[in-house]
Amino acid sequence: MKTNKLLLYCLVVFSAINSYSQKKSSKEFKVDFEKFTLDNGLQVILHIDKSDPVVAVALTSHVGSAREIQGRTGFAHLFEHLLFLESENLGKGGLDKMSARIGGEGANGSTSRDRTNYFQTVPKDALEKMIWAEADKLGFFINTVTEPVLAKEKQVVKNEKRQSYDNRPYGHNFSVISKNLYPSTHPYNWDVIGSLEDLQNATLDDVKNFYKRWYVPNNVTLTIAGDIDVNQTKIWVEKYFGEIKRGDAIPKMEKQAVVLPGTKKLYYEDNFAKLPQLTLTWPSVYEYHPDSYALEVLANYLSKGKKAPLYKTLVEDKKITDAADVFQYNSEIAGQYMLSVTAFDKTNLNEVMNGVNEAFAKFETEGISQQDLDRIKAGQETAFYNNLSSVLGKGFQLAQYEIFAGTPEYINQDVKNILAVTRDDVMRVYKKYIQNKPFVATSFVPKGEKNLILDGSILADVVEEKIIEGKEDSFDASIAATYEKTPSKFDRSIEPAYGASPDVILPVVWKDKMPSGMSLLGIENYEVPLVQFQLQIKGGLLLENSEKIGVSNMLAELMTKGTANKTPEQLENAIESLGASIKATASDEAISIYGTTLAKNYTATMALVQEILLQPRWDTKEFELIKQSTLSQIMQQKADPNYIARIEFKKLLFGTSILSNNRIGSEKTVSSITIDDLKNYFTTNMSPSNVNFHVVGAVNKNSVSNSLKIISKNWSTKNIVIPTNANTTAISSSQVYFYDVPGAKQSVIRIGYPALAATDSDYYPAQILNYRLGGGSFASQLTQELREGKGYTYGISSMFMGSVNKGFFAVSSGVRSNVTFESVALVKDILQKYGTNFNANDLDVTKSYLIKSNARAFETLSSKLEMLYDISNYNYTDDYAKKQENIVKNITIDDIKTLAKKYLDPNKMIYLIVGDAETQLKKLEQLGFGTPKLINSPKPN
Template sequence: MKKLLIALWLLSAMTVALAQPKLVEQINRKGETLIIPYQKYILSNGLTVILTEDHSDPIAHIDVTYHVGSARETLGKSGFAHFFEHMMFEGSDHVKSGLHFKTVNASGGTLNGTTNQDRTNYFETVPSNQLEKMLWLESDRMGFLLDAVTQQKFEIQRSTVKNERGQSFDNKPYGTALEALLGALYPYGYPYSWQPIGFVEDLDRVDVNDLKRFFLRWYGPNNATLTIGGDINVKQTLAWVEKYFGSIPRGPEVKPAVPLKPVVSSDRYISYTDNYARLPLMFIGYPGVKMNDKDQAALDALAMIIGKGYNSLLYKNFIKTRKAAEATMFSYNLELAGFIGIEVVPFPGQTLADMHQMVQETLAEFEKRGVTDEDLARFKGSAEADFINTLESISGKVSFLAESQTFTGNPNQIGRQLADIRKVNKEDIMRVYRQYLKGSGAVILSILPKTGEVKPVAPNNFTPDKSNYAAPDYGYQGLTYRKPKDKFNRAVQPLAGSNPSIKMPAIWKSNTENGVNIIGSYNNEVPEVSLSVSIRGGGLLAANNTSKAGLPNIVAQMLNDDTESMTAEEISGKLAKLGSNIVVTAGNDETVMSISSLTKNIDQTLAIAEQRLLRPKFTQETLDRIKKQVIQNLMVSKAQPANVANTVFNKLIYGSDNIRTYGLVGTEQTITNITLTDVQDYYTKYFAPGVCSVVVVGELTKSAAINKLVFLKHWKNKHIEIPVPPAPTAKPESKTIYIVDVPKAAQSEIRVGYYTGIKYDATGLFYKLGLTNYALGGGFDSRLNIDLREEKGWTYGASSNFSSGKLGGFYVASAGVRAATTDSAAFEFLKIIGHYAQDGITPSELQFTKSSIGQSDARKYETNMQKAAFLSRIQNYNLSAGFVDKQNMILKNLTKSEVDALAREYLDPDKMTVLIVGDKAGFLPVLQKSGYKIIELDSEGRQK
């Protein structure tokens, strides 16, 4: 007996020892070498754990990556990996349905999941005191999912995935282009021959038992990587990981998939007609290389030289000559294989066959021209900077570590990837051109508008051979569900730790003598500087001349082109070599030049910015090219139901003749009216230091920033009056539903709202209305989204918000819904809004609003972009530095009666305009019996 007790004790001791996480690697920072310090552990159940400390912000980012994506599916059951991603948010044994999202959001966090061909990941970013709670959530669905799966949840998420496919693929121009190309590029049944979203008929074919088998086969801890980064204590975090994940049993072993390069021996021509496309598209696909292949960087360089940016050959031959609205090339790499793509969208008057011939001539031109020193410098400068920029945030760092571990078994890949970029030479690029493109067979896809006037590149000559397909045996037989056995009460949700200290950016301000207002914040987390130069005015300046609406946008695009001393191509080349970006865009009330640069290159970058801002060169050739592109974009937008809904809704609430409906983008006629003199006069009249403000964020002190922006001091000032657009002229009829017919639309777009006239106020009515709307439509857990998506499965997402600015804004609730549910969804919107206005917020909703918004400040100031947005808001609205404290006090003291009063006054559905854009044949008969007046409009918002 004594010997037996000793044996049992030894066995118990061995079990405890085996359960301890094993440290297998530790990487520390060394000097100035770019590296992410981390510790890597393996739990006894096979779970890989990677921890990286970063105390610069009081947040933690958690990523769980499972090494399974759509490549582990079979024909007839496509889309299942992505479908399962949705099911992972539907609750587990100790987390009731709907509580996963709600728990994260109530913690002031954000979350999501994504699925691609090779992996599925789930992630949360939360204040660091909420970390233990997130580990509890993630471990519960890893270990305790299946008994919580119900047929009802299954059906709702099946419907939600169908809605996602409709919204993101079937209801937009060219939405199924990649699906068609890959189906012809890869052999029938090859894991990449379909998209992760899958086919609708396959989603209809699977059942809840398929889901359970998928979970048991692929979602074991030994097929997962848990990566945690941010403001964490490694020892404590590791203890929590062992507590919550350590008892989860191993799953079946997962063998690595075998790479298989597809063979396309001769050109394959395929085509289809697109219900929404106004312009045809040619898509050429060649077999490429898998991720981390020795040729990956060289193919990226080849794609840049031939088809990316102002310096590319495709730009020179297609865009510059105004033959095409778009011409690009890319190389895409997956775990098992990859492909190289060339896309061309020709302007009217050009045939797809001509475009194909021009592509071949461009490739021949490249072969004759070869690779220049300039090409190499541009590629290496831009590729290295882009790579470094992805590591700016803790989520970027964690994602990189997780992906590297999943696909290579080694998280420490920064040095190798940078080395691959840096060692690319001319011979490598020419070699991969000859190996992968020259003389190689390709898939040539022609996408045709439904007008029937456009011919494909060549007649279809390819149909997939289905005769040799045999579904792989992934080992779904005999799987059993073994629940973890814990030594603690998992049903008790962990409490949050003490609140972290939130540090808002330290702000400095300055003004030049000629009126430029400068605001900035210093941080040296990354060797980078971000600036924005804002000129007040924007699209609203078109109020002075409505016949030239769209002029501010045209001017902004021309500022991205030539200057007095450099062509656009020369500027693009210099910026690429520096790893910098300068982009000018126009908004409704400002034109903004956005600048990003490595600190070491900021002087050279600002010298180019100075040229673009103060010495632009406007030419007729550039204007003609940009106008043609803008007009074509306007035509294309009319084919997209979501764009049509937004445009027509604006006209309904502002008035079809109000400049606020079209001042920024213009119309086809107003763009045609714009002359080179208009462009020059606009720039001369409205660009001046007195309406200019600058935001500087990054590794520049106040004195250094002011010294580097000295060129702004020499800018001559002038008096500028920014016109105020007229008040809305629209008078929508009550009890009326406006419709726009889009025959055969896969989904309908619904908009419900009205013009409020409320101006932005960070601590006044506008801010309080945002708080009021939060429970109704401001987040995933809002009434609109839970009802329409999670309970009914009619949409991929429903939301509402109060939009505003300096001139007053509007309220809108919106969603893209399944066509068959259009009429029901429209009335559901009105019912939910009406109940909220009548009955008000519930006590639990009020508490959730306070908890979610109140704790979210920890995530607001992490990246340079976030800091810049914060400073811009202070600058644009003349806010005091303490406005955030005042907001927090308003939130803390918010009462139910206050919210209810605001809801009654500002969320009355009887004030609201209802618009539906979709196939009227499916919903009009029901609407005609509803008692509402029905008014049909065209895509321009004109009554039929």
């Protein structure tokens, strides 16, 4: 997957925005859309949303891994990659290259069992360009796929599989479940990504035949949502898509429910896992099955929150985990219902199974109350509204309903089904699909801890790839394809011109100051009846004692676990009954309380925030649960090479500074923390004078100020000095550091040094410098050379990251283990030459993207909230986006070269590699930075 994420089922993600002022209930919402079909079978859905000058274009093909055959798996996912690379008229770089010029938001895609989609949000002036480009991918693409192109993309996909499956804890679990839940003849038996062997064996003819069968207009839905002129859009769609030939008839996928003859128990000793994990999977229902709605409520009730039977049994009573998760994974022809528990260290999974059975018995006796059902539905209502702020989300769901429910109009029935679930329905589906029914149980345990597996389990069949030096095929992806161009009625090589340039209107920011010193910043926005807020209390890790690292993180966790007047369960119910969410988190520089609520419940939600701040509970039972959960999280991080790289890189960057610590703490510091430490931090380091309150949504300044009066009046003000981290140590010469993870299939790379604060004058110019280097995704040189040119990695990026304190510059990637040295050497070379090689085209692409992307910079509520954060924390002006735009317009090639010389010296950087030392460490001496330092204990011989 290009996104490396499964797009899981969302309850409902869009509705008619314009109807909000007339409608009072989600039941009454109607979706305005227009659907038509071209003569070649292409389904087209248009949706108007003029709230921002942007348009989302999504092309969804009704083909996923379920359309493949055994021995030739992974093809749908492979095309998710290939379709971005080139087409006859876009040329090399394809849509990715064009995206950088037009200010698009990450041309991307995803693959599931049943569909593959390609999507992007662009300024509205680029709509015709997008329609032209998507049509070129569908009808004028396959001739450009050559043997070298296929060979290179095989390597990219294999790197993705290593990153997502082979080189992380529990990565093979889902594959084991699929193979044992579905028979070998079932199209859900194999992974969406396919097998490495099948990918390697795929021939060019195999790939082309698969494309010609499934990527045809009569198997595709085009969705366009946003600020569009419907008549003009129809003309463009007909022009660019109309002459693409219809394919052969596509057979309907019949439903194929699974019946397990008996329970299957399997186990695997995981090379990366540090904790035992039990997953139970039952055969379930297909997407939009009438029972799926009650099953969704059941999943929520069983596992989410203090009242959940699984939480009470496994977390509170047995204290063997910090959470249990129950969820549906429903697809077009079948579905599965999954329960997953990652237990604490050395926990026998039979004890987990006993706890699950006890929780089920509790549910069978008590069922679900009407109050809890209403609480869950209130959360669903907020989820319904929360996705209205993105035109891309609307486009996704329009296509989803069209393909899997038969019509986009199904949203109206979908909402009714959600709201119609009864208590009896929830118990009925539990008895029908879960109670005493066979399931697949997988026990994934750390190496050498087979004694923890579920009784009666047999060894799972897992194929572990062996990394062999020089094993992978070589290729030259730069070789141009030679072919006869597909004929057309007009010259498709001419890229359409831009439309009228959209007027970017920055949100209007209001400001206020409370007598206590609390700063208020807000943006009124009435597109959806929601409010999002952040109450930021400055300090965080910066105010901690070095012997007690983790206090602010644990305090943030504890703050929402009850109040003096409400038990943890009562507070949770009060929040959820409002359809709200309130969460506190800690960062290096702050503790923040985040919230989302229906606008009509904003005042009531803030009354709960007031109670959290002014009447803390200090629940000792919850404190102990949080402490154990944190220790478990620390252990899990030690198992993940990406977390290891993040933590070790931070240590190397910040040295003796308190910011060098993992903010959640270490086993030593967390073990020493008491609840009195949290109370002391709360009393000493938290004051309204150090608070920024940011709020966005359907609420005005008056209401916000009134909602904070009691907090401001009754919260004692203190003079708190926040330490700075300005004295980072400059790196005089490069050093290579290596963290050994024996048997790692990939090497995780971090290359960088302590760099700029967000308040430094060069901070934004450095962002401009970085766009073409590694900040621009497929427009960046790092991606083009290491992924597209060499196939070494699935993804690579670089960034300058700073705040009120000095931050860092970093290049980050996961690369194939047997090209670790080659990858690091190539990054070093790119950094060395970047400024010298930066040319007029690089500058044009950078300017075009950064200027045009402003049209969609503040589309969502969360992006507006981020804007307020920047203004209040970094003293940016309200129109800073316009000022940054002027910096982009005026920057020159010489400016970039000067910045590169100043900030991109590869001979003054930290080089950190997390991988298999036995095979990769020695070779890194060739970088010329001396002998690499092994920073953890080498594995025993």
